[in-house]
Amino acid sequence: MPTIYDVAKACGVAPSTVSRAFSRPGRVNAETAARIRKVAEEIGYRANPLARALPTGKTSLLALVVSDVTNPFYFEIIRGAELAANAADYTLLVADVYESAAVERKALERALPLVEGVVLGTSRMSDSAIRVMAQQRPTVVLNRVLTGIPSVITDNARGTRRAMEHLVDLEHRSIGYVAGPEASWADGMRWRAMRDAAEALDVRVQRFGPVAPTLVGGTGVAPVVADSAVTAVVAYNDLVAIGLMRGLAAVGVRVPRDVSVVGFDNIFGAELCSPALTTVAAPLAALGRYAVQTLLAGMASRTPPQVRPALLPAELVIRESTARRARRRRSVAAS
Amino acid sequence: MPTIYDVAKACGVAPSTVSRAFSRPGRVNAETAARIRKVAEEIGYRANPLARALPTGKTSLLALVVSDVTNPFYFEIIRGAELAANAADYTLLVADVYESAAVERKALERALPLVEGVVLGTSRMSDSAIRVMAQQRPTVVLNRVLTGIPSVITDNARGTRRAMEHLVDLEHRSIGYVAGPEASWADGMRWRAMRDAAEALDVRVQRFGPVAPTLVGGTGVAPVVADSAVTAVVAYNDLVAIGLMRGLAAVGVRVPRDVSVVGFDNIFGAELCSPALTTVAAPLAALGRYAVQTLLAGMASRTPPQVRPALLPAELVIRESTARRARRRRSVAAS
DNA sequence: CAAGTCATGGCAATCGATTGCCATTGGGGT
């Protein structure tokens, strides 16, 4: 691989001039710069990003930490983040942490010295641990709010409210919530929003779980939900909702005829399942894109940027898993 | 951040000794090394991977290039690859190229100087372009065979054969294939395997498409398939298969009653859709894991490793989208 | 006892690009 020294020799100038010809437009005479560029092109010079990064610290790498890459929730987020990163000439490094705070810590330890900034997607770390790492590198948090650290979140309150209104429109008066992981900030928000909405709309809510944010998590609570008095259920996320529907089917409860089900996020698969899932759609690609843009903006400006979390709108996508409440309570099937 | 110089000073030894204490076990007196390690621990020294990489070229980074991160096909592959990479103390850099050879080239250009090796997942580049890049960095190719370059593939021939046998068992005698992208190596393999199997089993096959490897790709050919004489269809992949089922439903063709559908890969969603999809399951996580392991093995050994492509077994997962052929041909619905 | 061997640690060059500072030159202002 040719270096600036090779280019410099071929041009009869000093290496520093070659360097400036590329990174300091205007600092070098236009003709000289043009000549250097031409020669560099000819001998196939490419700047070595490692060598550049050593003195400057600019690696052009950004980390996106996701709690589970196999969770379809992240696909569009990753895509959005990567697009935004590439647009700014950055490369995105996706780290998967398998829903484990310990692995997350280790992954960050590995990646942190390499990257210029970090986007934490649904982190499972403690607030204080996040604050510690935010001191080392510019950080943006997804789906969680920490005062003093820029964050990008979905408007869960509004989305939850919409879902509740929808269910109430369908005459449901007793609504369940299947909770996700305790450590999930979004879970807390959703449950709180449900209770607020329930009060405002004058209906009863009941909490189930917590369960793992997976299909089997949803399947697992199905019997409990089936035995309860609720006629509609809002699940922590789509995966849980879909698992729940299958679990309900297994114990003879029909969706939406006996019980309506609403999910969160509108992941790939939400419209594939049967019945197609009514869900509060998160603006996934926008979330990823905006997080990266916020991060880059923060890196560019000297001063720490906005502290107000960015609130991206969620909207209710109505499909087939919700329906008007049956006149009579279903008879409970075998458990 | 403390450096080896800080540690050296604190220990009263030379920086080179500190370096060796970490990277050359045995080269330094055991007591000295222990002391250095202790002091390093105390002042919180962490080796700077950038500085290490500059002289040695060892960045501990591996690239995995995927044609589309939002394609569920890759989730488990990424997971498998990342696990294998982390186990060897490498970090995986996932690059998304949106099904475009041009973007792939650009992404590689960006990432190549940073990584020690590359896994190409379903690359859309030409053979020659891949060979050029394989000269720059150790490379392993997924789902494609290039002589001289290590590759890891699914046993498409056997998998296709199983699918055909299954359909023939169900008395289908006229079977369609919905082709994927022309540039896809797997597509060629599958179509070839279909014809071979058709000959061996004495049934007719008909090719449709090619279509984009997406839901809409599948939906789009549905009318053509509906108008044809086939009673069963094998689709390029699960996405196309699911799209096809929806498209068929839209024109009044019932799956599996009127037409049986088989997919490829067994992605997330294949068992969620309705009817649940019968599909040739690719060993996704194993594919990712094995590709990275092969890459690392090739990097470790001086000599270029095995040239025989590694063939990972596929198996047929029978669900609800295939059924015995109806006695009479269906009546064709509106188009 | 002299010579050779081994263990251990230090010196200094190196990877490739960046950048603060200085030297040179030519032009403009007065």
Place this chain on the structure above:
DNA sequence: ACCCCAATGGCAATCGATTGCCATGACTTG
């Protein structure tokens, strides 16, 4: 004619770890 300044290019230090080579001293061995 003199001074000053802007434009331009070069010198050399720097980022932090690695590593070939050499120096020292201890120990072995004939």
